[in-house]
Amino acid sequence: MPLKWNNLGTPPLPEQLEVSIFGPGYGESIVIHIGSGRWVIVDSCIDTVSGRPAPIAYLNACGVDVANAVDVVVATHWHDDHIRGMAQVVNACRSAKFCSASTLQAPEFLATVLPYASRNKIAEGPGVRELFEIIHILENNKRPITRAIADRRIKVWNHGTLAHGQPVALWTLTPSDLQYAKFLTELTALMPGVGETKRRAVPQRPNHVSVVVWIEIGDLHVLLGADLENTTNPGIGWSAVISSTGRPTGRATVFKIPHHGSKNAHHDQVWRTMLVDKPFAVLTPNNRGRALPTEADVTRITGLTQTSYSTAKASQRLRKRRDRAVEKTVRDMGVKLRSAEPEVGLVRLRQHNSAWTTELFNEACLLKEIYPSV
Amino acid sequence: MAGTDAVAIKENNIVPGTILKALAREHLSSIAKQIWIPNTEKTLGTSAPEGLSIGLIDHPHFHPARLHVRDSFVALQEWEGTIVSIYEDYFTARLVDITAEESIASEEADFPLDDIPACDRDLLRPGAIFRWAVGYRRSPGGTNMRGYQLAMRRLPQWTKRELDEAKVEALRIAGALKME
Numbered sequence: 425m426p427l428k429w430n431n432l433g434t435p436p437l438p439e440q441l442e443v444s445i446f447g448p449g450y451g452e453s454i455v456i457h458i459g460s461g462r463w464v465i466v467d468s469c470i471d472t473v474s475g476r477p478a479p480i481a482y483l484n485a486c487g488v489d490v491a492n493a494v495d496v497v498v499a500t501h502w503h504d505d506h507i508r509g510m511a512q513v514v515n516a517c518r519s520a521k522f523c524s525a526s527t528l529q530a531p532e533f534l535a536t537v538l539p540y541a542s543r544n545k546i547a548e549g550p551g552v553r554e555l556f557e558i559i560h561i562l563e564n565n566k567r568p569i570t571r572a573i574a575d576r577r578i579k580v581w582n583h584g585t586l587a588h589g590q591p592v593a594l595w596t597l598t599p600s601d602l603q604y605a606k607f608l609t610e611l612t613a614l615m616p617g618v619g620e621t622k623r624r625a626v627p628q629r630p631n632h633v634s635v636v637v638w639i640e641i642g643d644l645h646v647l648l649g650a651d652l653e654n655t656t657n658p659g660i661g662w663s664a665v666i667s668s669t670g671r672p673t674g675r676a677t678v679f680k681i682p683h684h685g686s687k688n689a690h691h692d693q694v695w696r697t698m699l700v701d702k703p704f705a706v707l708t709p710n711n712r713g714r715a716l717p718t719e720a721d722v723t724r725i726t727g728l729t730q731t732s733y734s735t736a737k738a739s740q741r742l743r744k745r746r747d748r749a750v751e752k753t754v755r756d757m758g759v760k761l762r763s764a765e766p767e768v769g770l771v772r773l774r775q776h777n778s779a780w781t782t783e784l785f786n787e788a789c790l791l792k793e794i795y796p797s798v
Numbered sequence: 799m800a801g802t803d804a805v806a807i808k809e810n811n812i813v814p815g816t817i818l819k820a821l822a823r824e825h826l827s828s829i830a831k832q833i834w835i836p837n838t839e840k841t842l843g844t845s846a847p848e849g850l851s852i853g854l855i856d857h858p859h860f861h862p863a864r865l866h867v868r869d870s871f872v873a874l875q876e877w878e879g880t881i882v883s884i885y886e887d888y889f890t891a892r893l894v895d896i897t898a899e900e901s902i903a904s905e906e907a908d909f910p911l912d913d914i915p916a917c918d919r920d921l922l923r924p925g926a927i928f929r930w931a932v933g934y935r936r937s938p939g940g941t942n943m944r945g946y947q948l949a950m951r952r953l954p955q956w957t958k959r960e961l962d963e964a965k966v967e968a969l970r971i972a973g974a975l976k977m978e
Contacts, residue, residue: 562975570978620956621954622955626882753944757910759910762905
C-alpha cells in the first residue's frame, strides 16, 4: 500500500496499542500509541517526499496535536540515521520529556563535537547541526534531559489513567556505566587535533551508548533494540542487558530488531529470555554502504519468527538518471552510485482485544521478501 | 622584434607582411612562439617551417584567445562528497548533488581508491570532503572527451584557539543543560 499521509485510515482507538516503525532504507523512527491518545516517539528519520520528520508527518496526518499528546521523545544515539529531523520533533513536541544518554551533557563529548560545528560551515555535517539545534532548543526553553541509563523507569502512566485501564511504564535498559565509559574513551578517534585539516564528523561504530527501550502496557511488552550490538566484553552490549538483574521482567511481543538485523547485534539469549515465542519482529534495513540485513541475517531471523517484517526492500536503491555522458563516465570510473534517500516505508502493528493487525505501507514487506532469492 | 625571429623569417623566405602583427611587440614574442596556426588554404595541413615556431596568418590579425588555449573542463554534473568509510581498495562517500542545488546528501557511492590523486592521499580519512565533477575535457585542439575531476578539499586546519574555545563552550553547555 502506498504511504500517503492522507490514506492512513483512522487513528487508533483510545484502548488500542499501536507500534508504527518507519524506515526509508536509511534511518528509522518508531511511534507508539500507549492508549487514550498518548504517544511516544523513539528516534527520527525524514519522510523524503514531504521533507518533514516522518513521526511528525504521521501524527499530524492522524490528527494528533503533537505539542500536547506526545509524552516522551527518545533519541537512542547520535547517528545520522536516527536523529534526522529530531530537532523539529523536540521543538514540536513541547510537552514531551526528552530522553537521551547523558552524552549531551558530557563536556568530553561536547568538546569533541563542537569544533566540527564552529566557524567552518563546510565542515559542519547535518548530524552535528541537528545536535546543536537540539541543544539550543533545550537550553532556550529550559527543558531538562531525562537521562537514559540501564534499567531506569523513565515514565509511568498509572493504572486507570488510560482507556485500556492498564498501567504503562517506559524503561531504558542501556547504557550501563561501563558502556558509557567505553564510549567516552572511543571518542578520542573523533577528537580534532591542532593542525589537522578540518573534516566532517562521521559516526563511530559500534555505538555503545545506544539506548534500548522497554515498554510495559499491562502484561504486554515491547522491546526496541535501537542499534545495540555485542562485543567480546560481557559488560557491554546485549550481554550486559541479558545479565542485568535490575531490568523489568516479562517477554516482549513486539521487537524492533537492533542494528538492521546484523549478526553483530544478534544475541540468542534475547530471543530465548526476553521475547515471546514467535514475536512480531520488525527491522529497518540499511541500504547504504555494506547493506544490512544480509541474506544470512534474513535466514536467521525468519527461522526464529515468521512474523518478521522490514520497512523497506533491500533492492530499493533506485537513483536519479542523468545525462548519458554522465552515466557513462560514472560507469567507466567504476563508481557504484546509488540513491541514499528512498521513500519511507511503514510497518504498523495494532492490537485490540488481544488480536493484532499488521499493515505494510510503501516498500515495507515480510522480511522473507526483502531479497527475492531468500 | 627579437633578433632570432627576424633571422628565422629571413632564412625561411617568409614575406614580412604576413608576420603576426603582435609579433612586432617584443614582449609578446615569447608567447607567440608557442603556437603555429595553419589557418589558410596555403598553410593548411603543413607544419611550421623548421626553426620557426611563431604563428603565421595571411592577414595581420591577432587571435588573443587562441594564445591561451589549454585543457579545459566543462562539468555536466557536480557533487560534494563526504567520505564515510574506507576499505582496502575503495571508499564509500555520501554525495550532495551540487548541480541540482540540493543541500542534503541524497546519494552515495563506492569509489576505487585509485581515483584519489597521490598528492591528496594524506587527506583520505572519514569525514574528508571532496568535489566530484563529471563532464567533458576539451583539449587545445578542440577535441571533447568525457572525463571527470575528483579533488579533495583542503580545508583550513583546526587551530589551538578554536579547540580551546570549544572546550570553554562545552563546559558552558554542560552547565546550562539540566539533567533529571
